Amino acid sequence: MAMPKRIVSMALIASFICSPQLMAEDEMVKSIMELRSEVEALYSQIDNNKDAYKSQMKSYALQISDNEAQINRQETALKLTQQNIEKIEQKLEAAGSTTVDLKPIIEDALTSLEKEIKAGIPFKIDERVAALHQIKSDLENKNITQEKALALTWASYDDALRLTKEIGQFKQEITLDGKATMAKIAKVGSVMMFFATPDDRVGYVKQNGDNYDYVVTTDSTERDQIVELFDALQKQIRTGYFTLPNALLTRGVN
Incomplete structure (x- = not known):
């Protein structure tokens, strides 16, 4: 009878010894599974960020291409004006x-x-x-x-x-909503023109066929960009890097 009791006691001791080990292993498995889940989530986020980055870069490339094309047309218009001046010079020489x-x-x-x-x-x-x-x-x-x-x-x-080359801030009367109003003007050569009114409306000149319209921007990012330009010109800062709304004008050179 002593023999079986000893065996049972040893079995119980082994059970107590193995139980914490099994619990530790179980916790480790759970931790590994959680880590694996987090890693998979991170990989998924990286893939999404890559797609978003590629899409953004494609958009920037298209915008750069469009701006370059408009600038080329503007340079062509400037050359035509210079040619007109040369013609006048020739007429004067012939006179x-x-x-x-x-x-x-x-x-x-x-x-x-x-x-x-x-x-x-x-x-x-x-x-x-x-x-x-x-x-x-x-x-x-x-x-x-x-x-x-x-x-x-x-x-x-x-x-x-x-x-055509001058960048500066001026004042002139513009027409908004059918009404004449005095506004500050930020002129970037002959390619872009922005405005700010006393009632805090800001915007840019947009070419519409043979006419030009004054467009009040409702986009907060564009508004901040235009305000920053006016602040820089107010401080006599005319050179540097500025991010501006795409408001290039291509008709005429003046």
């Missing part, structure tokens, strides 16, 4: 001495420039066209000599070219 009547040449040059201004970005168009009309009027009424009119016309062409 020879100041005894030749320069009035027809000057009037043609002013008419051509007026068309360029009206076709270009809507930047102080009325003022610039009025200045050309004043030259024509003074020449017609003989308030200025032909030589003076020629110099003023040439200066107007120089000013038109300068505006």
